[in-house]
Amino acid sequence: xxxxxxxxxxxxxxxxxSGSMSPYxxxxxxxxxxxxxxxxxxxxxxxxxxxxxLGFSDDVQVRLAVADMRRETSLxxxxxxxxxxxxxxxxxxxxxxxxxxxWLRGEGYKVHRPVVFFLSDGQPTDGGAWRRxxxxxxxxxxxxxxxxxxxxxxxxxxxxxxxxxxTQPEFAFIAKPGTDIGRAVAEFFHALTASLVASxxxxxxxxxxxxxxxxxxxxxxxxxxxx
Amino acid sequence: xxxxxxxxxxxxxLTLGRLLGQGGQGSVHQVLNKKINTSVNGGWDVVYxxxxxxxxxxxxxxALAAQVALTASLSTAxxxWLCEKTAWPAAVVERAGRPCGLLMRLVPxxxxxxxxxxxxxxxxxxxxxxxxxxxxxDAYVAGVGLRVSERDRVLLLxxxxxxxxxxxxxxxAVGDLSPKNLLFTTAARPECFLVDCDAMRLRGASxxxxxxxxxxxxxxxxxxxxxxxxxxxxxxxxxxxxxxxQTATDPAALxxxxxxxxxxxxxxxxxxxxxxxxxxxxxxxxxxxxATASAxxxxxxxxxxxxPKPPAPPSPRGPGSARPPGTPAAARPPGGPGSPRVPGxxxxxxxxxxxxxxxxxxxxxxVAVVAALIAVAVLFGLRSSxxxxxxxxxxxxxxxxxxxxxxxxxxxxxxxxxxxxxxSDGTDDTDDDTGDGTSAGGGDDTTAGAAADDSDADEDATxxxxxxxxxxxxxxxxxxxxxxxxxxxxDLVSTSCSPGAFKVVDIRHGTTDLDSCDGVDxxxxxxxxxxxxxxxxxxxxxxxxxxxxxxxxxxxxGPNGSGxxxxxxxxxxxxxVLAVYQGRNKSKCDGWPHYNLLKPxxxxxxxxxxxxxxxxxxxxxxxxxxQVRQCLLNSGSGSDATFTNTGSCDSSNVVVSGRTGxxxxxxxxxxxxxxxxxxxxxxxxxxTVCYRWR
Numbered sequence: 001x002x003x004x005x006x007x008x009x010x011x012x013x014x015x016x017x018s019g020s021m022s023p024y025x026x027x028x029x030x031x032x033x034x035x036x037x038x039x040x041x042x043x044x045x046x047x048x049x050x051x052x053x054l055g056f057s058d059d060v061q062v063r064l065a066v067a068d069m070r071r072e073t074s075l076x077x078x079x080x081x082x083x084x085x086x087x088x089x090x091x092x093x094x095x096x097x098x099x100x101x102x103w104l105r106g107e108g109y110k111v112h113r114p115v116v117f118f119l120s121d122g123q124p125t126d127g128g129a130w131r132r133x134x135x136x137x138x139x140x141x142x143x144x145x146x147x148x149x150x151x152x153x154x155x156x157x158x159x160x161x162x163x164x165x166x167t168q169p170e171f172a173f174i175a176k177p178g179t180d181i182g183r184a185v186a187e188f189f190h191a192l193t194a195s196l197v198a199s200x201x202x203x204x205x206x207x208x209x210x211x212x213x214x215x216x217x218x219x220x221x222x223x224x225x226x227x
Numbered sequence: 228x229x230x231x232x233x234x235x236x237x238x239x240x241l242t243l244g245r246l247l248g249q250g251g252q253g254s255v256h257q258v259l260n261k262k263i264n265t266s267v268n269g270g271w272d273v274v275y276x277x278x279x280x281x282x283x284x285x286x287x288x289x290a291l292a293a294q295v296a297l298t299a300s301l302s303t304a305x306x307x308w309l310c311e312k313t314a315w316p317a318a319v320v321e322r323a324g325r326p327c328g329l330l331m332r333l334v335p336x337x338x339x340x341x342x343x344x345x346x347x348x349x350x351x352x353x354x355x356x357x358x359x360x361x362x363x364x365d366a367y368v369a370g371v372g373l374r375v376s377e378r379d380r381v382l383l384l385x386x387x388x389x390x391x392x393x394x395x396x397x398x399x400a401v402g403d404l405s406p407k408n409l410l411f412t413t414a415a416r417p418e419c420f421l422v423d424c425d426a427m428r429l430r431g432a433s434x435x436x437x438x439x440x441x442x443x444x445x446x447x448x449x450x451x452x453x454x455x456x457x458x459x460x461x462x463x464x465x466x467x468x469x470x471x472x473q474t475a476t477d478p479a480a481l482x483x484x485x486x487x488x489x490x491x492x493x494x495x496x497x498x499x500x501x502x503x504x505x506x507x508x509x510x511x512x513x514x515x516x517x518a519t520a521s522a523x524x525x526x527x528x529x530x531x532x533x534x535p536k537p538p539a540p541p542s543p544r545g546p547g548s549a550r551p552p553g554t555p556a557a558a559r560p561p562g563g564p565g566s567p568r569v570p571g572x573x574x575x576x577x578x579x580x581x582x583x584x585x586x587x588x589x590x591x592x593x594v595a596v597v598a599a600l601i602a603v604a605v606l607f608g609l610r611s612s613x614x615x616x617x618x619x620x621x622x623x624x625x626x627x628x629x630x631x632x633x634x635x636x637x638x639x640x641x642x643x644x645x646x647x648x649x650x651s652d653g654t655d656d657t658d659d660d661t662g663d664g665t666s667a668g669g670g671d672d673t674t675a676g677a678a679a680d681d682s683d684a685d686e687d688a689t690x691x692x693x694x695x696x697x698x699x700x701x702x703x704x705x706x707x708x709x710x711x712x713x714x715x716x717x718d719l720v721s722t723s724c725s726p727g728a729f730k731v732v733d734i735r736h737g738t739t740d741l742d743s744c745d746g747v748d749x750x751x752x753x754x755x756x757x758x759x760x761x762x763x764x765x766x767x768x769x770x771x772x773x774x775x776x777x778x779x780x781x782x783x784x785g786p787n788g789s790g791x792x793x794x795x796x797x798x799x800x801x802x803x804v805l806a807v808y809q810g811r812n813k814s815k816c817d818g819w820p821h822y823n824l825l826k827p828x829x830x831x832x833x834x835x836x837x838x839x840x841x842x843x844x845x846x847x848x849x850x851x852x853x854q855v856r857q858c859l860l861n862s863g864s865g866s867d868a869t870f871t872n873t874g875s876c877d878s879s880n881v882v883v884s885g886r887t888g889x890x891x892x893x894x895x896x897x898x899x900x901x902x903x904x905x906x907x908x909x910x911x912x913x914x915t916v917c918y919r920w921r
Binding site: 033037074204205 | 406407
């Protein structure tokens with residue numbers, strides 16, 4: 001019992017469950033399934049990850065609580081409902097992430113900086129209210145366990161918003177104009193799985209780093225914004 | 228290719244197919260227009276590994292060429308062996324005269340498995356059976372669709388040890404020996420297959436700088452890729468394969484299987500390379516242990532269907548809380564996060580040590596049986612001494628296959644007259660005749676005749692088998708039988724599935740191999756019918772409760788003293804199974820950490836299936852087993868306070884200052900803080916633990 005149990009990467013997938021996603025509910029569900037199965041079939045990676053899936057709309061609902069995919073016996077399911085409230089997301093994460101990290105540490109693990117994969121198909125319906133909790137969440141002075149946020153926009157989501165949500169410009173992606181949204185959702189999860197697998201390997205190595213793969217059919221949002 | 232012994236292939240001549248894999252070193256593609264070893268069954272499919280551009284500058288082309296040239300320099304047998312056990316580089320691939328990759332054989336089919344996805348209904352893809360799948364708890368292993376017994380694990384490791392021995396003899400050190408580079412099969416014969424061979428070191432030369440997989444590193448400063456670094460990683464793999472954990476370094480689980488293996492692991496993990504046992508020493512011991520290791524596969528998970536998430540924290544069974552009634556035996560889920568039983572082979576001799584005492588051909592016996600209506604053979608009991616002559620003879624006959632099956636004549640169907648008749652000796656023929664209860668008509672006579680030559684004749688039924696239902700032929704999974712026979716001679720009579728009966732948990736068709744029940748959950752006894760060409764796998768419905776079939780890691784509960792014990796989800800107040808041993812030797816539990824209760828079970832009478840469970844109380848938190856001076860992390864307050872063992876004092880905030888087995892012994896702690904707990908049913912396991920803030 002004396003040894004620490006290793007270092008984990010907590011990963012949060014924030015899936016947009018707002019009404020406008022309704023035609024793509026299947027794609028979302030399939031994407032989540034392929035993510036979960038992809039990790040479950042990589043036990044050396046899964047052992048180093050804790051995956052949470054959160055559906056957001058008017059509020060945030062837990063679809064999969066910080067899980068070792070090797071131990072899960074069921075798959076997360078989304079539920080399409082309501083608006084696109086970004087404020088609810090960052091409020092929720094501001095308490096959730098520090099709590100989860102504390103809990104994991106209590107279990108004897110060390111914890112890498114958490115990573116959030118944020119997928120939205122629309123502009124926030126709460127105006128700019130989300131910026132305050134977002135700032136709080138990502139300020140490493142205020143939130144020592146502040147996560148890296150990777151933001152992917154599809155549908156009506158705007159590149160500039162994704163750049164604002166992401167914690168680094170190169171972590172913001174936007175689906176190329178005209179891309180089928182269902183396909184973009186699938187690509188998002190595909191890249192997410194690959195990023196987690198690659199990060200799982202890299203974080204474990206001598207030169208730990210987060211690896212973020214650009215999803216196919218997405219471009220770097222910063223290029224669209226033309227900063 | 229004749230001038231140089233290094234086969235070289237020009238990249239432009241390859242027709243590439245699917246991308247099979249991608250990693251830091253490069254990518255692997257199917258090759259559609261080439262095969263190797265074409266003299267064998269049309270040859271082996273090959274794949275092309277292309278090095279990533281970043282890797283090429285560090286590629287030692289001469290070392291790679293030497294690897295490719297190796298097989299031709301070995302004897303035919305050695306070369307063939309190398310290509311059977313490894314994906315050894317077969318050709319260098321060049322682009323414009325410079326090496327860019329290599330060809331190697333496609334992994335043989337048997338090193339793949341049908342991955343079972345969580346979704347349930349849908350069948351999953353076939354995936355490489357990477358050893359990493361086995362370094363996880365049994366619920367996971369079974370959940371992804373693998374059936375792996377303790378014996379499979381032992382044999383896999385034995386095969387790997389033998390493989391390493393031979394590689395070392397050839398001059399190859401594996402170097403990055405890790406679960407990623409090892410494939411396995413348990414199908415016909417458990418064995419392993421090594422991939423990423425271009426990363427191996429041949430006679431001191433490496434084609435690429437020696438890299439190591441995280442968590443699979445040799446002690447810092449030691450030379451990489453040597454026989455003794457391989458020995459270190461073999462020991463690490465042995466520890467983890469039995470700990471079912473990817474990072475364990477504690478050989479406890481291995482030592483529980485066999486103390487000698489535990490000793491090998493401890494020496495193998497020594498920082499001093501000279502102290503590490505060579506793979507040959509492992510192979511030798513593992514082969515011995517395999518003879519007695521459990522052949523029962525780890526259990527399937529509770530359900531392949533998406534199951535509702537378990538409720539978050541189970542409500543603690545604190546002081547005074549009543550125990551909810553246990554799950555009835557029949558409703559017990561077939562799996563759960565159980566691990567397979569620890570076979571009890573702790574004695575160096577290992578005799579009588581397998582947890583599943585039946586079904587061992589070497590140790591048991593096969594008996595063709597005269598029963599009321601059926602021909603059955605059974606392997607029963609582990610007691611290797613005291614075999615009577617007739618059983619031995621029967622065992623021989625039976626293993627000759629089919630002799631029992633075709634022997635009766637009574638005018639039954641044509642397929643009964645199949646081969647084997649001629650090979651049986653008269654005695655057994657007669658025996659078998661009798662066995663065929665369904666052959667209506669003159670069955671009686673034959674039965675009697677058979678009985679006469681058998682020492683257990685009085686056990687044989689004599690009632691007329693006329694148009695009676697045939698219990699074995701009609702048996703379904705879930706049917707139950709009473710066994711009214713003796714230890715060596717089953718006599719199955721249909722009955723209701725009540726305690727004391729044997730329940731059919733699986734039916735293996737198209738075989739009479741009694742070992743075919745190996746790996747079937749909860750199977751205690753196997754009975755074969757040559758007539759029906761099937762084996763019934765039977766599970767004993769122990770009147771003492773279904774905890775009889777609990778495995779290591781399961782949780783169980785039952786009353787203090789006599790009463791029924793059930794397997795149930797783990798929660799505060801019930802017991803975790805630390806180990807299961809065959810027999811009644813109570814001292815076997817003594818060495819287990821956190822052991823505090825022993826639960827014995829009687830098996831079916833005379834079958835040698837008694838067993839004991841070594842149990843550990845599931846206390847509410849880490850205080851339950853905390854020792855004085857141990858550091859713990861206190862979180863929450865008041866009745867919500869919990870204590871966690873973080874493994875280090877730096878991350879803890881309390882230190883244990885005292886401990887007593889009494890409940891609510893506040894005064895014992897003086898001015899220190901204290902926490903207390905008891906089980907109403909097991910007051911002797913109560914505690915009060917005192918602590919101070921640090």
